[in-house]
Amino acid sequence: MKSALAIAFLVSASFVAGGPIRSSSRQCGTRISKGKMIAAEKQFQALKESRLTMKAAAGADDSTPGPINVYFHVINKNETGTRDDGLIEDDIIEKQMKVLNEGYEQSGISFKLQNTSRVHNPEWFSSASPDSAYQTDMKKQLRQGGPGDLNVYLVGFEKGDAEGLLGYATFPSDYEGAPEDDGVVVLHSSLPEGSTAKFNEGKTLTHEVGHWAGLYHTFQGGCSKDGDQVADTAPQGRPTSGCPRDNAPDTCPGDKLTDPIHNFMDYSDDECLTEFTPGQKKRMYDQMRVFRKINYPELPEVGAPETPAEPETPTEPETPTEPETPAEPETPTEPTTPTESTTPTEPTTPTESTTPTESGTPTEPETPTESEAPSEPETSAEPETPEEPEFEFPWEF
Numbered sequence: 402m403k404s405a406l407a408i409a410f411l412v413s414a415s416f417v418a419g420g421p422i423r424s425s426s427r428q429c430g431t432r433i434s435k436g437k438m439i440a441a442e443k444q445f446q447a448l449k450e451s452r453l454t455m456k457a458a459a460g461a462d463d464s465t466p467g468p469i470n471v472y473f474h475v476i477n478k479n480e481t482g483t484r485d486d487g488l489i490e491d492d493i494i495e496k497q498m499k500v501l502n503e504g505y506e507q508s509g510i511s512f513k514l515q516n517t518s519r520v521h522n523p524e525w526f527s528s529a530s531p532d533s534a535y536q537t538d539m540k541k542q543l544r545q546g547g548p549g550d551l552n553v554y555l556v557g558f559e560k561g562d563a564e565g566l567l568g569y570a571t572f573p574s575d576y577e578g579a580p581e582d583d584g585v586v587v588l589h590s591s592l593p594e595g596s597t598a599k600f601n602e603g604k605t606l607t608h609e610v611g612h613w614a615g616l617y618h619t620f621q622g623g624c625s626k627d628g629d630q631v632a633d634t635a636p637q638g639r640p641t642s643g644c645p646r647d648n649a650p651d652t653c654p655g656d657k658l659t660d661p662i663h664n665f666m667d668y669s670d671d672e673c674l675t676e677f678t679p680g681q682k683k684r685m686y687d688q689m690r691v692f693r694k695i696n697y698p699e700l701p702e703v704g705a706p707e708t709p710a711e712p713e714t715p716t717e718p719e720t721p722t723e724p725e726t727p728a729e730p731e732t733p734t735e736p737t738t739p740t741e742s743t744t745p746t747e748p749t750t751p752t753e754s755t756t757p758t759e760s761g762t763p764t765e766p767e768t769p770t771e772s773e774a775p776s777e778p779e780t781s782a783e784p785e786t787p788e789e790p791e792f793e794f795p796w797e798f
């Protein structure tokens with residue numbers, strides 16, 4: 402999946418008995434470079450306008466789109482094994498469909514399971530990851546339907562670049578250039594009742610489908626105004642970890658809004674993720690109308706969230722000019738014309754900043770050389786720190 406992804410985030414490559422190490426916070430492999438994002442947004446705006454014009458010319462079509470067809474592809478590494486080998490039963494898939502539909506209910510988007518295929522392939526199971534040949538091969542062989550159909554691949558993310566991921570997705574704008582690559586790949590044990598602690602209520606699929614429907618992470622672009630291209634999600638400096646529901650951080654203090662820790666497009670634990678905003682709903686409709694040819698209605702623009710109102714500073718009552726000399730009736734003081742309030746400045750279009758080289762080989766986070774320091778039991782797992790430096794960089798992860 403060359404287009405949507407650049408650098409796959411690498412989690413510590415050491416193994417413990419029983420499986421790959423997973424970070425304590427959500428690891429989504431869906432990311433986009435700033436340069437590519439700017440280009441995609443430009444194309445989106447242009448297509449949105451031209452298709453609206455076409456639609457107006459063709460006359461209004463008020464039919465509501467039906468549910469999105471879903472094709473599950475369940476990859477396993479041992480056909481006679483257990484659920485941990487990827488043998489996910491139909492009842493779990495039904496539960497996952499329910500979680501997915503509940504997550505999108507408020508947005509008026511629904512999903513219907515069309516078919517489930519089960520495939521034995523240990524390599525796809527272990528190593529399918531954003532840029533790997535395994536995933537490309539898998540999707541080429543299994544994908545069903547057209548631009549408006551959702552294909553979900555369940556794998557194990559055990560080795561190499563795949564290790565530690567919870568899921569990744571393609572964006573709607575990627576479809577035209579790589580239709581066979583379209584879809585979402587998620588960790589089988591992130592489905593309801595799975596074995597991945599904190600991420601086993603099925604919200605990973607809800608999150609990845611958010612990307613598939615056109616959403617970025619809520620922390621995309623950090624505290625910058627345009628951020629995730631949705632006006633009513635609070636700016637967010639970094640992903641949320643855990644579920645700090647009683648003490649939500651405010652990583653962009655200027656806006657007086659706490660981080661959107663309950664938003665499906667943040668990184669909080671599953672129990673915390675409960676909502677999309679009206680602005681995200683509109684963006685999904687627009688993205689899917691333009692790129693997936695699904696006839697969602699055009700919704701009104703959604704503004705920025707209300708900032709908590711400042712206690713109004715009462716306007717100083719004008720000190721009335723003393724009517725000392727009552728005699729002179731002539732010089733009436735001109736009613737002061739209210740000064741024009743500053744005209745709102747146009748939202749600055751993001752200037753093309755140094756586009757990070759897409760092609761360049763990702764700078765490998767120095768692989769711990771096997772040979773040296775064999776004595777230390779090496780607590781190299783350190784879940785929090787390694788990903789931090791990338792926040793400054795215009796990638797999302």
Ligand SMILES: *[C@@H]1O[C@H](CO)[C@@H](O)[C@H](O)[C@H]1NC(C)=O
Nearest residue numbers: 478479480481482483486523
């Ligand atoms: C597959 O699973 C079965 C049952 O757990 C086990 O006996 C067998 O050794 C496994 N096969 C492989 C190749 O791991």
Ligand SMILES: *[C@@H]1O[C@H](CO)[C@@H](O)[C@H](O)[C@H]1NC(C)=O
Nearest residue numbers: 472515516517518519543545
């Ligand atoms: C469902 O998937 C299986 C496995 O790929 C395939 O054999 C079958 O024809 C599919 N059924 C439908 C109705 O698409």
Ligand SMILES: [Zn+2]
Nearest residue numbers: 429431608618
């Ligand atoms: Zn994501």
